[in-house]
Amino acid sequence: MSENKIWPVEEMVHEDEFTDRVELLRELDLWVAAIQHMGSPSTALIAPRRIGKTVLLDRLVNTVFFKPEYKVAPFYFKMTREKRTLREFLLVYATTFFRQYLAYCEQDTILFRNTGMDLASLLDRRATSAAGQCAQERAEIFLERYNRGSDENALNHWDALIREPEELASFTDVRTAVIIDEFQDMQFCVYNIPKKLLLEMDAKRLLEDGRGAIRLANTFDRQAQSRKAPMLVSGSAVTMVFRTVMGGPLGGRFDFTYMKPMSVPDGANLLHTTLKYYGQGRTISPELALYASTQVGGHPYYLYCLATSKCEGKEFTDENSIERIIRYEIENGKIYGFWRTHFDNNREQINKDDDSELGKKIIYYFTRYNNQSVDTKAIAEKLKVPKKAVAAKIEKLYAADLVYRTAEKFYSFNDICLMRFIKFVYEQDLEGVDEIDLSQQGLINTMKGKFLEMVAEVSMVKFNHERLPGAWFGRSKEVEVPLFQYVRTQTVKAAASPAYQIDVLGKEQNNNRVWLCECKYTRAAMGRTQMEKLESAAQVFRQQLKEEGRMVPKIQFWLISAGGFTDEVLKIIRSREDMYASDYDGINSIFKAFGSNYSIPLFSKDQAG
Structure with a gap:
């Protein structure tokens, strides 16, 4: 979209703030x-x-x-x-x-x-x-x-x-x-x-x-x-x-x-952009932007709050400085004000109970279930109260938009900042309650291992028949990328085979072809073992479809390796039309061509992927 063009609707954000x-x-x-x-x-x-x-x-x-x-x-x-x-x-x-x-x-x-x-x-x-x-x-x-x-x-x-x-x-x-x-x-x-x-x-x-x-x-x-x-x-x-x-x-x-929060890579992309407009000259490294996006669950409003935070001495220089800004926003800043207002507007549902302390405890223990089914039985046993009392409170939280319902079960929204706000507000008022750990460190470590798969996935969902340089895919001629019907991680298993997890599987729209991707996020070159692992997964995938009586599609393999490929693998790739290969420069170019404003970070050597 062009800033010089007059649009029917005046949008509320800068053109390149529209992310994902x-x-x-x-x-x-x-x-x-x-x-x-x-x-x-x-x-x-x-x-x-x-x-x-x-x-x-x-x-x-x-x-x-x-x-x-x-x-x-x-x-x-x-x-x-x-x-x-x-x-x-x-x-x-x-x-x-x-x-x-x-x-x-x-x-x-x-x-x-x-x-x-x-x-x-x-x-x-x-x-x-x-x-x-x-x-x-x-x-x-x-x-x-x-x-x-x-x-x-x-x-x-x-x-x-x-x-x-x-x-x-x-x-x-x-x-x-x-x-x-x-x-x-x-x-x-x-x-x-x-x-x-x-x-x-x-x-x-x-x-x-x-x-x-x-x-x-x-x-x-x-x-x-x-x-x-x-x-x-x-x-x-x-x-x-x-x-x-x-x-x-x-x-x-x-x-x-x-409508879900953004993916972690796109959340990092948004933070880069908002800092450009609102950060008073501050910048952030790609790895730390990913850390910040993970800590707030890719939520666009929270990322905006970090970029515009009034936290004294605000910097984005390491994980501790980012955590300090997040904590300030949850306890004193715009995130606090946003949720405080929401709780005040829904006081009847949230705080009005025959036993107000029990109500607070139920809400507090509810924070254990970020983006999960809320286990009313477990909360009832923990608090030694009837399950009916917990269920009645969860129903009120549903009416107050703090949980959602699907398939007759209640789930908490995927909102770690809301959980941290609840902990901050209620924990200090409750005696004899267990400490609830809302640390995202385990998630950031998982994200590092899965990040290359996320990059492939968020790029593939944006493909729409563009013609891209062949070098990005290990080819001499241009490659036309398809529009995908869906893109996801998938586990495959046939009757007499082990299970394989395919890092990324993309089903082309209006075409009987799927892409199977193997992602290796280390500095070491991808060897023949990883390539053969993907081919084995493909064979199981075909067999599973046959056993289910479904049509077996054509398969396009895509090897993605931040550390490049061994000479043996490169020779095999050049001899096969059904196999693409993207090294760090290739996948990074694809990532940037589809909206990223930062380079894919290379984490420590021992970070597996």
């Missing part, structure tokens, strides 16, 4: 493209707070807006918590929709972002496209009805407006992607009462916590099933969004996409 998310952005782009063929169901984007949902949606709209060949207009509505009457909201929603739809039809980014334009002014514009002219006609019908109406018929008018994206899609060849951010707030901020009454009741604090609000999200029950104008909704209150789209009139109408 390539796979998810591509998935959502395909979701938009498929709307023209009525192939996209309504979808909810689920993610914890400050994970980057709005940034992702901004980039999605900016991407698909300039794809008129999709013939799908992005209608992007950001819900706010401002209290409004339904009649007021009706006009805002309608004006935003017609303006953005017309802007897409005319490919006019200035119009898309011109939030000050009213509907009357929109009707004065001369549309050049048939779809744009139809949108103006429909907008004129809406405005005439709106001007004749009042608060009494606002709900009927709203019900008609909800169907407008689908109606326009039926009358024209341009469909609509209805994208609503903070969708859950539609349940708590709009009131079907006159403005005067709303002001009076608000002044008397009678509208707190959404009391009396119309459950506006429920009115999308018909729209959520549309294939000509399906919905993509998101929100930062995970449980509330989940309940909104799963329960009541919307139940069963939405698919789900869960």
